[in-house]
Amino acid sequence: MPLDxxxxxxxxxxxxxxxVLFTLLLAVLLNKAIRHFLAKAELSPNILDDVLLDSxxxxxxxxxxxxxxxxxxxxxxxxxxxxISDLLETARNLxxxxxxxxxxxxxxxxxxxxxxxxxxxxxxxxDVTLISLFGKLFRAAVIVISGLAILQTxxxxxxxxxxxxxxxxxxxxxxxxxxxxxxxxxxTVYLDQPFKVGDWIRSPEKEIEGTVEDIGWRRTVIRTFDxxxxxxxxxxxxxxxxxxxxxxxxxxxxxxxxxxxxDIGKVEKIIEEVRILLEASKDIDQKQTLMVxxxxxxxxxxxFFIYAxxxxxVWTKFHTIKEGILLEIxxxxxxxxxxxxxxxxxxxxxxxxxxxxxx
Numbered sequence: 001m002p003l004d005x006x007x008x009x010x011x012x013x014x015x016x017x018x019x020v021l022f023t024l025l026l027a028v029l030l031n032k033a034i035r036h037f038l039a040k041a042e043l044s045p046n047i048l049d050d051v052l053l054d055s056x057x058x059x060x061x062x063x064x065x066x067x068x069x070x071x072x073x074x075x076x077x078x079x080x081x082x083x084i085s086d087l088l089e090t091a092r093n094l095x096x097x098x099x100x101x102x103x104x105x106x107x108x109x110x111x112x113x114x115x116x117x118x119x120x121x122x123x124x125x126x127d128v129t130l131i132s133l134f135g136k137l138f139r140a141a142v143i144v145i146s147g148l149a150i151l152q153t154x155x156x157x158x159x160x161x162x163x164x165x166x167x168x169x170x171x172x173x174x175x176x177x178x179x180x181x182x183x184x185x186x187x188t189v190y191l192d193q194p195f196k197v198g199d200w201i202r203s204p205e206k207e208i209e210g211t212v213e214d215i216g217w218r219r220t221v222i223r224t225f226d227x228x229x230x231x232x233x234x235x236x237x238x239x240x241x242x243x244x245x246x247x248x249x250x251x252x253x254x255x256x257x258x259x260x261x262x263d264i265g266k267v268e269k270i271i272e273e274v275r276i277l278l279e280a281s282k283d284i285d286q287k288q289t290l291m292v293x294x295x296x297x298x299x300x301x302x303x304f305f306i307y308a309x310x311x312x313x314v315w316t317k318f319h320t321i322k323e324g325i326l327l328e329i330x331x332x333x334x335x336x337x338x339x340x341x342x343x344x345x346x347x348x349x350x351x352x353x354x355x356x357x358x359x
Contacts, residue, residue, distance in 0.1 A: 016072045023068025027061050034060065047114045055107040059099045066095045093153045101146040108138050128197045132215065133190040178235070182218045185234030189215055194237070199246040206240055208232060250285055250309035251318040257329060258301025263338035267294060271304050273332045283321045284308045301341030 034057055041049040070092045077088065112135040116128055195201045195212055201222070202209035210224040220237070222230040259267055275292040278284050288309040296303040306329070310321050333340055 015075050019068060019072045019075065023065060023072075026068070027064045030064055031057070031061055047111070047118050051107060051111045051114055055103055055110055058106070059103040063096070063099050066092065066099065090153060094150060097146055097149050097153065101142055104142045105139055108135050108142070130190070130193070130196075132197070136217065178233075179218065181235035181238075182233045185236070185238050186215065186217045186220075189220070189234060189237055194242050195244050195246075199244055202243050202245070203240050204243065206236070208240075208242075248313050250288060250311070251313055251315075253306060253308045253310065253322050253325065255326065256295060256303050256305045257333075258298060258303045258341040259333065260339050260341045261300075261302060263336075264302050266336045266338045267302055267304065270333055270336050270338060273336075274304075274306060274329055277328055277332065278306065278308050278325070281325065283310055283312070283325075285311045298341075300343045300345075 034053055038050065038053040038057070041053055044050075070088060073088055112131050116131060189195070197212050197215060199212050200210070201212060208222065208230065210222040210230060212220060213223050213229070214221040215234075217234075219231045219233050222232060224230050259270065271292050271294060275290075278290055278292065279286065284290065285308075289307060290309075291305070291307040293304060294302070295305045306325075310318050312318055312321065330340065
């Protein structure tokens, strides 16, 4: 066989080699270009261009390889009459759908994280729970649409699938009843927002108390105060009462203090001085109810109570303020030559002289 005939017969091998080499070169150049522009974009205060370029890094590189390998396989199939050529277009379309889905999921997750971090760096309030909701809804929509597009590309009728889904939906719903209940429970939490990530919550009906770490579609993760993770199905939150101490406006001091019966004549002055103490305190909100009153003649003490609200809601600071006020009240009682009562028993013996005589 002449050399020129051999060359023209196998020239497709050279074409395939050049296509792969060009694809490799283009992938390297495109990757460097994206990284260059990404470095420039990070210098700007806008986070959208940073996230867009960062999300494109992986998918665009694989897109170049997908197109390059598609043309190489097309050349091979054309000259070898291989049956693989019939599947090339479907494989190419499936690859593009997967890469677009990958890019969309990366962009959604990265943008949510960068947005929250950007707002916090500016000391601005941001609703992490709401952002998480929109991110999860967007990613769920992307996955569903991509799945339908993949089925359509593979020649599966979506209309028939949807019709089958309508018939089988009831059976699936019955089988996944608990899962659906948790899903709608999570949706209720997202929409009503009785709590959000970072809140301290508790339920008087269940042994649930701690800090919310994550709100998912099926369960909510709560970190208890002994640092154990508590996984609560979302359906429970639709049937129980949930307290959210993180949203309280004040913290309350409500204490009862007892003075001895021997010091009952000094109680009025003690109460007056305690009232002056609370009214002069900067840590007590004077716009809220403030009471210092005699409350009860108890078994071993004359009791008065204090009722006030602190200006802080921080748990540790509240207890420091409360400690200081209680110690000052104890000092007021001591300055009035009185004592705080403790449980005592007094025995009165009548006709002591007659008892001595009979003995």
